Each structure stands twice: as C-alpha cells, then as structure tokens.
Amino acid sequence: MTHISVEDVSFGYTASPVVRNTSFTVEKGEYVGVIGPNGSGKSTLLQLILGLYEPDKGTIELFGQPSRAFVDRERVGYVAQDVTENTKEMPITVEEVVLMGRFPHAGFGRVGSDDRRRTREALRTVGIDHLAGRKITKLSGGQRQRTYIARALASEADLLVLDEPTVGVDAESIEDFFDLLDRLNDDGMTILLVEHDIEAVLEHTGRVLCLNRTLYFDGPPGAFVDSDALERAYGIETQRGEVTP
C-alpha cells in the first residue's frame, strides 16, 4: 500500500520555487531518509506532504487521499524540527504530551482508561516511562525527542514523519535514537526522515532521497554512495562525510 505519493510537485512561498517538479512514492513499511543542503526545501517538502501547504503544482496524497483533505490524521505522527530545543516554559508533563496522541481518537469526548493505557505503553516502547510525571522542559533533547515519538505511537500512527530530529541531541542519545527508529521500522512503521547527518541516513535507512529544490537521487544507500548525486546536489567537490550542511 502506498503511504505517500508525491507527483510532479512544485511549491514556493514567493515567486521562486523552493520545491520543483518533485515526484516519488513511499510504500508501507519503507524507511526513507531525505538529505540535502540547508535551504534545499527538505522541511518544506515534509510540510507539503503533511498538508500544511497547498502545492502550486502537482498532487500529494497520504494513504490515497489528497493530503490537504486527509482525514485519518491519527495515522501520521510528526516530530517537528525544533522539538529538542523548545524553550517555551509551559508547565506540562511528559504524560500529558503523549496523551495528546489520543486526542484525535477522543474527539470532544473524554480520554478514558484505554487512552491512558496506550499512553503508558507508548512511553514504555520508547523507554521513558519512568519520566512520565516529569515536566517536559526539564528533559534533555534526546528524552524530549522520545516523548514526541511516543506521542505518535500513542496515536497509533503507521507513518512517522521526522524533521531533523537529532539537532541538539548528544552523540550517545543519537545512536540510541536511530536504534529505536530501526526497531519501530522492523515492527512495520513507515518512516520518512529528514536528516542532516548523511552517515546516519546511509547506515540506517533503506532508501535515500537527495534533494536540493528538486530530486537529485532516489535509491538504495549503496547506489547513492557510488553515484555523484551528493556532489551535484550540494554543488561542491567533496568526499562523503566531510559535508557540513
């Protein structure tokens, strides 16, 4: 089953497009990494897929429905770019944040014991159930990131969309985090990951999309290494691993 379908999409906030003539599909159970230099339109592409903007040209579908009119919202879990550095001093606990994943299920009704049970389960899956009562602003970047993954799990999402989730997270936590994503993917979760760490994408994902306004490469990590897509997309002579995007 096709989870994401992007067909000949162009989009710009102003007259000059940020995303140009881009097409690809993501099937159920795939683990896809999106890489590209800063300002290459990666985050914009994610937001288009999530239906936050209307493309100027082309069509985007989520689970076979137009993304702007997509209704099964609980199927998509989104971890935004700045979650690890959220400085807002709002008093809210980890459990309260994860419980939000149940809100689309509850609608205007009350959250029940089943919702709380699933919240607990999600916290256990990502390994932070001991932090349930902790204030979110007191967490480390890595712990916060897990909180948002747990929210997606609580929502019973089968597509996880992550926008640079490792910014501001220490090296050891990053490794654990990618192990967690591997596990979730093994359990059948479809993952679309925008990430600046090319090494990590090549090591963990099953497919690489290399983007700089338009698609430069779409294929398995092995083929990407052998291609010259990286040099062309980043527009510099470079060796893999030395890119500082």
Next chain:
Amino acid sequence: MTPSPTSTLTIASVDGLVVPSVTGLPTGAIGWLIDRWSDLLSAVGDAAGIEMLQYGFMHRAFLVGVLIAVMAPLIGTFLVHRQLALIGDALAHTAFAGVAVGLFVNAVLGTGISPYLTAVVVAMIAALAIELISEVTDAYNDVSMAIVLSTGFALGAVLISLNAGGLAVGINQYLFGNLATVSRSNAMILIGLFLVVTLVVGTTYKQLLYVTFDETAARVAGLNVPWYNRIMTMLTAMVVVGAMQIMGVILVAAMLVVPVAGAAQLARSFREALLASIILAELAVLVGITLSFQYEATAGGTIVLVAVALYVGAVLLGKVQSNRKTVGDIHATAEEQTAD
C-alpha cells in the same frame, strides 16, 4: 435598572405568535441562585460576626469576584502559554468603547441597556477583528494589537466627550471598577458569561491544550487551528467584560496574567497549572475585596496588588522547590545508572 427579582416564565408576543420568552426561565433560575448565595453569606456573616457580609452589594461583589477568579485564569493559562497575554489588554480597551456605546445609546434613545452588554458585543467584534488580522498577516503582532487597543480606547473617550452632559460622571466605575455598583442584573450577566466560558473550555479543553502547546502538530493532527484561535479570543472578550465590573478596564488584564504566571512557577503539569492559577486568583480576589472594604481602597487595584504579592511568593517558593528537585534529580539519575 432592576429587573423583577422573580422573573419566571414570561409570555411575549412576536409577530402575532405567542412564544415563551427565551430569557425568562434561565434568568429566573440565576436570580434564585443569587438569592441563595446571598442567604448563605448573610448566615455566615451573622454566625461569624463579619460586618461586611451584612451588605447585599458585598454579597454580589464576592459572587462576581469568585466567578472571575475561576474564569480569568482559566482562559489566561491558555493565553499566557501562547505568549498572547497582550490580547486581554487590547480587548479590555475595546470593551471600554463598548461601554461608551452603551451609555451613548442610552443617553440618546433613552433606553436602559446595560453597558456591559454592549461591551460584550463590541469586545467580541474586536476579538474577531484581531483574529482576522492575525490570520491575514500570519502572525499576532504587537503593532496590530496596539492599534486595536488604542482605537478602542480612543473611540470610547470620544463617544463619552461627545455626550459629556452627565456621561463622564459615571465613567470611573468602568475605568477602575467598583464593588458597590455590582447590580443584580450585572451579576446575572456575569453568571451567563461564566457558564458560557466554562462550558466551552470544558468541551474543547483537549483541542485548546493541543493548539496552545504545539500549533503545527495540532494542524497535522487535523485540528482546525484558526477556529480554535477564534474561540479563544472570543472567550477572552467575555472574561474581560465580565471581570471589568470590579477590576476596571485598566487592570482587568492582570487577572488573566498574574495568577497564571505565579502558578507556572509551582506547577509541573498543565492541569496543576490551571488549578494553581485559580487558587491564587481566588486568594487574591477574596483578600483583595476584604481589604478594599476595610480600607475603602479601590477593589481592582487592591486585588492586583495582592495577586502580585502572591506571584512574588510563588516565584520564591518555586526557586526553593527547583533547588530541592535538582538535588533529587541527581539522586534519581544516580539510582537509574546503578539500576542499569
């Protein structure tokens, strides 16, 4: 303007049709509640020998104060954590224009509409305007907010001066609030606003929380964010007008902000924060009204000063708490590591 204390089901004739008055029954019930509240406070006053509880206007002042101290921080908690505290101030100043419209209309047409009703209408229109401006410009900016604020206040000032033959006399009560002028009908208006505000927040609590915490994720989760933003500002308009009676235009926004800021120092969860802000606001209102009666000081100012004192206390307590917690966290982390 005193409505009949026992306005039961009245019959009104509209276009030849005889229909029961829509407002008859609810106002009857609300009036009954106000009477019972009065009885209760009288009894407490007699039993404990509290002088101020002998006065009917103090009964109503406490009733209005207690309700304000629930709904102001209830809405304020959502506003403050979206960094929208200024909206309360802007709407209060436009509500002042609404008061002026009401007084103006009454003076010109000889009607007896409560200025608080016109204030609700004008403040709600301003709330919608603020929302529309922010949706078009894609941001709540302090410039447009400042423009709405000053336009409202200027409009109020002009309307009042145009009709100066007696209008300016009673204006202080709207600017600074007044305990003694909480009439029965104004108390009823406030109870009506209170019911609407608590019912709407009760039904949309989850959605409002989601939008407050993470607007983008809320949109991804399929919430109609602009719609909830509109609800939020409309409720703010209602709270502001309701609280204006004793707080006054100039200080009303403080009730939306100060108890919430204090609660944020102490609370871990959002629910705790809501509860703590209501407790702080109740303390401020009860102590403030009492002091204001004893020393014949203005109620709004006294309440705000008490609220600020509570805020300072909360900040200090929060510091002590977090110091203790940091030490606790170090122990907890050590335990976790040994457990691994």
